[in-house]
Amino acid sequence: MQQLTSGALLDAVRGVHWPARRITGGAFQGAHRSKRVGYSPEFTAYRPYQQGDDPAKIDWKLFGRTERVAIRLSHDESNLRTTVMVDASASMAYPPSTLAKWELAAAVALGLCAVAHADTDPVGVAVVDGAGLRALPARTRRGTVANVLRMLLDTTPSGSTPLAPSLGALRSSRRIAIVSDFLGDADALLEQAREMVAGGREVYAVHIVAAEELDPSALGPVVTDPEDATIRRPLEERELAEYHESFGRWREALAASWRAAGAVYQLATTGEAPERVVRRVVTPVLTADASA
Amino acid sequence: MSFLAPGFLIAAGAIAAAVVALHFIVTREPKMVPLPTARFAPDRPARGHARAIQPRDLLLMLLRVALILAVGAALARPVLRPPRRALARILLVDRSRAVAREAEAVDSARALLSPGDAVVVFDRTATVVRDDAGDTLAVLARSPYRGRLSAALIAGLRTASAMREAADSFELAIISPLAEEELDQAADSVRALWPGAVRLVRVAAATDTAAAPVVVVEGADDDPLRFALPSHPARARDAAPPTVRIIRGATSGADSAWVREPGRVLVLWPAGAFAPRDTGAHAGPALPPSWSVRAAPDTVGAVSANGTVVVAPFVRYAAYGGKTGDDADAGARVAARWVDGEPAAAEARHGAGCIRTVTIPVPSRGDLVLQPRFARLVAAMTAPCGGAASLAPIAEARAAALAGPASRGPAARASIVVPDVTPAPLVPWLLAAALAFAAGELLLRRRARGTSRVTAREEA
Numbered sequence: 001m002q003q004l005t006s007g008a009l010l011d012a013v014r015g016v017h018w019p020a021r022r023i024t025g026g027a028f029q030g031a032h033r034s035k036r037v038g039y040s041p042e043f044t045a046y047r048p049y050q051q052g053d054d055p056a057k058i059d060w061k062l063f064g065r066t067e068r069v070a071i072r073l074s075h076d077e078s079n080l081r082t083t084v085m086v087d088a089s090a091s092m093a094y095p096p097s098t099l100a101k102w103e104l105a106a107a108v109a110l111g112l113c114a115v116a117h118a119d120t121d122p123v124g125v126a127v128v129d130g131a132g133l134r135a136l137p138a139r140t141r142r143g144t145v146a147n148v149l150r151m152l153l154d155t156t157p158s159g160s161t162p163l164a165p166s167l168g169a170l171r172s173s174r175r176i177a178i179v180s181d182f183l184g185d186a187d188a189l190l191e192q193a194r195e196m197v198a199g200g201r202e203v204y205a206v207h208i209v210a211a212e213e214l215d216p217s218a219l220g221p222v223v224t225d226p227e228d229a230t231i232r233r234p235l236e237e238r239e240l241a242e243y244h245e246s247f248g249r250w251r252e253a254l255a256a257s258w259r260a261a262g263a264v265y266q267l268a269t270t271g272e273a274p275e276r277v278v279r280r281v282v283t284p285v286l287t288a289d290a291s292a
Numbered sequence: 293m294s295f296l297a298p299g300f301l302i303a304a305g306a307i308a309a310a311v312v313a314l315h316f317i318v319t320r321e322p323k324m325v326p327l328p329t330a331r332f333a334p335d336r337p338a339r340g341h342a343r344a345i346q347p348r349d350l351l352l353m354l355l356r357v358a359l360i361l362a363v364g365a366a367l368a369r370p371v372l373r374p375p376r377r378a379l380a381r382i383l384l385v386d387r388s389r390a391v392a393r394e395a396e397a398v399d400s401a402r403a404l405l406s407p408g409d410a411v412v413v414f415d416r417t418a419t420v421v422r423d424d425a426g427d428t429l430a431v432l433a434r435s436p437y438r439g440r441l442s443a444a445l446i447a448g449l450r451t452a453s454a455m456r457e458a459a460d461s462f463e464l465a466i467i468s469p470l471a472e473e474e475l476d477q478a479a480d481s482v483r484a485l486w487p488g489a490v491r492l493v494r495v496a497a498a499t500d501t502a503a504a505p506v507v508v509v510e511g512a513d514d515d516p517l518r519f520a521l522p523s524h525p526a527r528a529r530d531a532a533p534p535t536v537r538i539i540r541g542a543t544s545g546a547d548s549a550w551v552r553e554p555g556r557v558l559v560l561w562p563a564g565a566f567a568p569r570d571t572g573a574h575a576g577p578a579l580p581p582s583w584s585v586r587a588a589p590d591t592v593g594a595v596s597a598n599g600t601v602v603v604a605p606f607v608r609y610a611a612y613g614g615k616t617g618d619d620a621d622a623g624a625r626v627a628a629r630w631v632d633g634e635p636a637a638a639e640a641r642h643g644a645g646c647i648r649t650v651t652i653p654v655p656s657r658g659d660l661v662l663q664p665r666f667a668r669l670v671a672a673m674t675a676p677c678g679g680a681a682s683l684a685p686i687a688e689a690r691a692a693a694l695a696g697p698a699s700r701g702p703a704a705r706a707s708i709v710v711p712d713v714t715p716a717p718l719v720p721w722l723l724a725a726a727l728a729f730a731a732g733e734l735l736l737r738r739r740a741r742g743t744s745r746v747t748a749r750e751e752a
Contacts, residue, residue, distance in 0.1 A: 090328075091328035183328050183329065210328075213328060224327070231330050232324065233330050233333035233334065233336065234336050247329055247332040
């Protein structure tokens with residue numbers, strides 16, 4: 001947890017923005033483009049005056065030059081309620097000696113919260129561990145990031161609580177980032193995320209993978225699942241090739257299914273700098289929809 | 293050392309070898325390493341083989357092997373065999389009343405005795421002495437009882453069987469005057485069981501110094517029993533004081549006092565039947581304590597005493613309930629038996645003399661009492677206490693038959709009967725060692741388990 005408490009991460013993500021992928025409908029002033037067209041000083045377009053428009057919005061200078069009565073339009077900007085959901089199941093406490101998966105997940109969650117908070121978005125965090133869901137409601141006030149940090153520091157990954165029900169409880173947030181290894185209820189979670197995307201929410205999936213999971217050749221002859229003791233498999237040379245193939249296929253299918261659901265999917269590997277992961281997540285991706 | 297059941301030792305060796313093999317080829321579940329993505333590994337049985345060789349385990353293995361071998365050796369019944377000698381002797385030393393001087397028998401025995409030989413001292417019973425036989429011979433005393441060579445021969449045969457592994461051949465020596473009375477009817481049959489020759493060392497026989505008994509019959513003058521006596525009673529009474537009194541009626545305290553003197557015999561031989569002890573004196577003389585009146589008197593065909601058999605339809609009205617033989621009080625003896633084996637007459641010591649109770653009816657009709665066989669029966673009933681001694685040596689021909697042909701020599705070991713039970717003194721020690729090994733194994737295993745728990749706790 002050195003990188004969480006040192007402040008280096010927050011320094012590294014300072015100045016990074018996390019723009020909304022769509023026009024937002026927030027009621028409060030923020031950094032994201034709002035659906036509403038209102039009184040923002042940023043000019044957008046003219047529209048002929050119609051009965052019922054506020055006469056105060058008539059651009060009299062334009063009327064003087066062109067004798068056309070038009071009103072001046074401008075887009076509003078609003079904030080985006082953001083919640084970062086962190087998977088704190090037993091599988092995240094890996095490797096047992098360093099807990100590198102959990103440290104990376106916590107760092108990425110903190111970085112995302114810090115970036116969103118810097119954009120004046122209400123930001124909160126939801127931690128799902130063996131005890132269930134523990135959430136910090138989205139706030140914009142100062143000290144929110146510190147509260148998030150405190151909550152993450154107080155968390156010890158354990159248990160195997162499913163994430164999907166907890167995700168369903170976060171419907172009030174318009175932007176949800178899920179930081180997990182997706183080894184639990186991945187299908188139910190994807191289904192829940194698909195519904196949220198269909199409901200106009202932005203969903204980000206940050207897949208945390210340990211380097212040892214990518215290459216377990218140095219582990220031992222028999223491996224066991226920390227969340228399910230009944231899963232005990234041999235992992236010697238003969239089984240390694242099958243493991244690589246099977247795990248690789250699963251990762252590809254997972255990424256494809258989340259992207260197909262309209263979510264942003266990013267893979268993060270332990271050993272990678274968390275600020276780089278944060279930048280990759282918040283950087284707008286040109287999808288077919290967006291480019292259109 | 294040899295084993296009576298070596299199969300158990302072989303089986304124990306095989307089991308111990310299997311234990312050693314299993315100890316070095318241990319199938320253990322390999323150490324589990326957590327991996328959250330373990331589910332992507334192919335689903336195959338996660339077992340492996342690991343060799344475990346640790347000093348502590350080696351000690352455990354040694355204890356287990358020792359335990360198995362100790363139990364196997366105990367079941368195999370090891371026997372320690374001393375070095376086998378060329379010849380071992382079994383000396384049958386006579387100490388019965390037929391021996392004139394016991395010192396002569398002892399000297400003869402010592403002349404033959406070697407370390408490791410066995411001595412059987414006998415009179416009416418036989419006692420085997422295998423260790424420190426010289427000490428036993430030093431205190432050997434002459435016995436007042438009749439010797440029984442058959443009992444000594446049986447003891448000698450058993451001793452030879454027990455000593456079977458101690459020598460290559462065995463010599464049986466009888467140191468005895470070989471009086472007639474010592475050889476009963478079983479002696480020849482028992483002698484035939486000895487496969488070799490028998491060395492006979494004859495010592496001087498005691499002489500029968502007792503004078504012929506002076507018998508008086510205290511009864512009616514026409515008592516038929518008087519005519520069965522060898523001499524006329526009237527003359528015997530006049531010649532010398534009686535040594536044997538036949539009471540044909542009730543006894544008195546004076547009779548009991550009389551018989552306490554040495555060499556006196558009081559024969560209770562009522563003319564009629566004995567009366568039960570709880571009836572009045574008028575019903576007849578009372579039965580001695582060892583006897584009881586039969587509820588239903590029967591008729592028995594014959595009676596035997598001292599080799600004489602008298603065949604006649606005797607009425608049997610009393611039954612003997614006392615003990616005879618080794619269990620009896622000193623001096624108790626059956627003097628005559630009915631043809632079915634039940635006692636017909638018995639004697640008991642009384643002071644220095646004895647009281648002999650005879651329940652054989654004397655017929656007053658017919659000529660039975662005049663026949664020589666009945667006279668011999670009466671002579672047996674009036675014999676001195678302990679029966680008539682026949683201390684005359686046996687004939688040379690019978691002695692030669694007893695010794696057997698000299699060409700047979702000592703009995704070879706192979707011809708001696710194998711004993712039914714061979715003592716194996718090491719068995720209890722081996723079982724105790726097995727128990728000690730088992731306890732040590734248990735303690736070591738518990739200690740190892742405790743150590744592994746502490747290690748696991750420390751690792752946790």
